[in-house]
Amino acid sequence: MMRAFDYVSPSTKVEAIHLLETRWGKTEVLAGGTDLVALMKDDVVAPMRLVNIKDIKELKGIVSGREGLGIGALNTLDELADNEELRRNYPALADALVDVASTQIRNVATLGGNLCQRPRCWYFRKGFGLLPKDEAGKDLVSEGENRYHAILGNDGPAKFVSPSTIASALIAYGAKIRIEGSNGHREVPLNEFYRIPKTDIEREYDLRANEIVTEIVIPSAQDVKAAHYEVRQKEAFDWPLAVAAVALKMNGSRVLSARIVMGHVAPVPWRSAEAEQLLAGSIISEETARRAGEAGVKNATPPFAQCL
């Protein structure tokens, strides 16, 4: 049984923001709840108040406009996977969506919640924190059970991997995330939303405790060729071991620019500057694609080869 909390269901964004505390830990936002409820049962988070945002109509809907596709944070993954326009214009994202979790989860899990889900690192889930250490302050992951931990961006204390599969595809398409708080609203490119925490009090994303994610905007992708690829240990209902999302702007078979995002390999969805540079200006062939793949993991440091 999780700890007791009080529960509010505001009907507007403004109310929701005012019901949230300014510091993490006291209040949490409840949307689909598929991650939060489990975290609360395991006492990893123990808020004193849950602010259920599911009654806020402003956070629903999918709107297509000049800027691209605006998706309200409360849309479920199932609603997104069913959206004709999304499937037509953003096929790599649609590919990523159909294999997220299971039917039961996609029916309730929201886009905002998927992007803000907490890492699956088993140390974190067992209550050792995002940057797990022993009593002497020594990092637990480096010599512990680390076969699913980061191989890139792992030079700091954070060794977990970013859990959202669709974040990689969204970042490849150049999506932005809209956030609203008591100081007004702001828009952040999704790749800048994620960050690698250096201290225990930081979260792995750029969201303050009294802010809510309101919308995701994906720019028009008419001139973009994109694909999403996953490697899984289990065929279905599991987080992938690794994800690559690639979006290319092309002129014939020549690549003008590339966005290459690798998921589940670093504490943030990892944009590979090396692979992007290698592809820019080159003609796509099996050989260039292979070299880009090699460039993407050239600087990887699987720290724990003895465990593999």
Add this chain to the structure above:
Amino acid sequence: MLKRRSFVKKNILLNNQTNPLTFRDVTFLKFPASHWRYRIVVGPQVITVAGKEVLVHGPGKVPMQFTINHKKYKACLEPRVTLLDTLRDQFGLTGAKRVCDRAECGACTVLMNKKAMYACSVLAIEAQAAEILTVESLMRENTLHPVQQAFVDNDASQCGFCTPGFVVACSVFLDEHPSPTPEDIRRGLAGNFCRCGTYDGIKKAIAQRMQRGA
């Protein structure tokens, strides 16, 4: 600032000038003093947020109403109680099973507004407005639902603990995909596990329903 331990203290603290919330109504004062020790259920606190009144429920028991299998149910529950525990412990609807309790195994699958979901991962308080259907709703009089019958005919269960969740998931899956491909089945039913390994029987049960029209 919120304090966990004392509700009374919290009420006073909510009146703090630095807090954006203004506390308006001390509900427990409505009860005669002699009743305080029996005060299990209290009305919601009303607080004013951004000029609008908002109800704060809990952390004690809250009166709730549900629509389950086309019937109305009432219970007084804390906000932390899940829909699954409510079905099983309050209403005796023990078809949905509690196994992983972490949205991973599917044994607690029920329908909420005709969509399959895990009852372990939804709070009862959130489920009040929804139309909930459990495995108990499938049988008509003494006749099994066609999907239940297909499970029996194809020996699709062994220990049987995952079966109610599978039956609910399969029935809604077949409603949405009357002629599923193997790929549809793999994706659509991935959210239920059977540790005895009766998947082969379950696939045959689905095939039987496809032939006869679900």
